[in-house]
Amino acid sequence: MNKKKMIYLAGPLFTHAELEFNRRLKDMFLKKGFSVFLPQEDAEDAVSERERQNQECIFQKCVEGVDSSDIVVAVLDGVDVDSGTAWEIGYAYARGKPVIGLRTDFRAFSDGIVNLMVEMAIVALARNEEELLKIMEKYQ
Structure with a gap:
């Protein structure tokens, strides 16, 4: 039996719209048989958690998430790529992980x-969720 491929889902997570879009992408990947590391949930990277735990803990969880992933999917929307997402892309690249971009x-x-x-x-690079799923087929 094949092990589910793990996706690290990188993207901005600072507005309700961004958080909801990230959740929607996660659900889409889960339905296609992938496992997903979503920082806003799995690293507890939210305002309430930042107040409760130190930022080093969130950072370490995200580094471990990239390290344990097979693929990184990065949301590249905005005037400029989110700085945290850009770091995650660079780190994944340095670790030899394939990075698939999504720019809607x-x-x-x-x-x-x-x-x-x-x-x-x-x-x-995918321009919408449909293109992204098509690209992801070769990583299953």
């Missing part, structure tokens, strides 16, 4: 889709 934001840079360093670190 229709704004584009004059010289690329996102920051050059981020763009070069991803192995594939």
Whole structure:
């Protein structure tokens, strides 16, 4: 029996809309048979938790989440990629983990889709959830 592939789902988690989008993506991946590490839940990275525990603990849980993942999926929406997400992409790249980007934001840079360093670190880019699932098929 094949072990479920673990996805580390990187993305901004500071607004209700971002949190809900992340949960929706997690549910979508679970339905397709993946396991998912979602920092806002699995590292307890939320305002109430930041008040209860130190940031080093959240950081360590996220590092361990990337380390134990098979794939990183990174939400790249916004005028610029979320700084935490950019770090997670770079760390995953350095660890040899494939990073798949998801950019539903229709704004584009004059010289690329996102920051050059981020763009070069991803192995594939999806523009919507349907494209993302199609890309993910080869990682199951």
